[in-house]
Amino acid sequence: MAVPSGFYRGVSAADRVAQRRARLLAAGLTVWADPRIRTTMTAVCAEAGLSERYFYESFTGLEALLEAVMDTIAAEIEETSRAAAEAAGDNPAARVRAAVRAFVDLLLADPRKGRVAIVESLAVPKLRQRRTELLRHLAHQSAVESRRVLGSPGHSVTEDEIGGMLFIGGMAELITAWLDGTLRASTDEIVEAASRALLGIYR
Structure with missing residues (x-):
């Protein structure tokens, strides 16, 4: 069966973007609340397990x-x-x-x-x-x-x-x-x- 255009493993492109955004928000909360970690984009991306490319997909900074x-x-x-x-x-x-x-x-x-x-x-x-x-x-x-x-x-x-x-x-x-x-x-x-x-x- 052909995979519908824009879908990957049954998940649409829009849903994948939303999932990555949710991961970044969760990571942002974790990093920002931890006094041992400097709150940076790099730290947030590392916590989320995502590259900076995906960060800019959802946020300007x-x-x-x-x-x-x-x-x-x-x-x-x-x-x-x-x-x-x-x-x-x-x-x-x-x-x-x-x-x-x-x-x-x-x-x-x-x-x-x-x-x-x-x-x-x-x-x-x-x-x-x-x-x-x-x-x-x-x-x-x-x-x-x-x-x-x-x-x-x-x-x-x-x-x-x-x-x-x-x-x-x-x-x-x-x-x-x-x-x-x-x-x-x-x-x-x-x-x-x-x-x-x-x-x-x-x-």
Whole structure:
């Protein structure tokens, strides 16, 4: 049987490109999160087992890859937290706690994600702006969801946005201190404190 044009071992050219991109993203996370390794394109390619030719197939340079790593983590945080909140039912407090726990559990399952997105990104000047944009996006989503679920009685849209920034900014600092060992707290303590903070802002 003839192999369809553009296919190799049953995998299309587009799928092979997507697979290589995924390998580079995974390698980028591994290298960037490891303080023993200098984050370079060469190190990422070695970790992924791919040549620089394939690197440039998906990314214009190292910073583009690192930005994509950040974007992927932010999307996972948002999607995971939203799914957990929806699964928790209609009780507002239960939804908040479920969303916060899902976020914290995600970081416990792979601490590299929190370290890269929140801590290491500050060390790359050209990524600081993207970090700020992602945190503000999450803050806005927090404000929108809180208004929808909690009702934000008597609050203006601006006050809700301020609350979102306070919560996400505080969470970023809290998680940073937790990940670097400055703050010694259990998962339950982190979840409970963050949940109380969010509920307090919007009630």
